[in-house]
Amino acid sequence: MLFNSDRAGGQGSVDMWYTVYRGGAWQVPVNLGRAVNSPAMELGASFKCNHGAMGGFIFFGSGREGGLGGRDLWQSTDSEYHDVEPASFGRVKAAFE
Numbered sequence: 001m002l003f004n005s006d007r008a009g010g011q012g013s014v015d016m017w018y019t020v021y022r023g024g025a026w027q028v029p030v031n032l033g034r035a036v037n038s039p040a041m042e043l044g045a046s047f048k049c050n051h052g053a054m055g056g057f058i059f060f061g062s063g064r065e066g067g068l069g070g071r072d073l074w075q076s077t078d079s080e081y082h083d084v085e086p087a088s089f090g091r092v093k094a095a096f097e
Contacts, residue, residue, distance in 0.1 A: 011037035
């Protein structure tokens with residue numbers, strides 16, 4: 001499960017975290033790290049699974065540097081999501097304004 005939180009141990013304002021349900025209990029949440037989280041607020045995380053294969057996609061909104069300004073839509077791809085810099089979908093955001 002992906003979720004957003006301003007809990008202690010994050011990278012900034014509001015970060016993306018994940019946890020898994022294993023053995024009848026939710027495991028300790030893990031921060032997705034600096035490659036995905038920034039000092040800005042990351043919100044609205046959504047995960048697209050690659051159906052058993054390694055990897056997948058996380059889509060999220062962020063006001064981080066490198067976008068077109070305001071809150072942009074970003075994507076990160078990797079099997080662990082810790083070491084891959086997200087790509088901006090700022091043009092998608094601009095199309096809806």
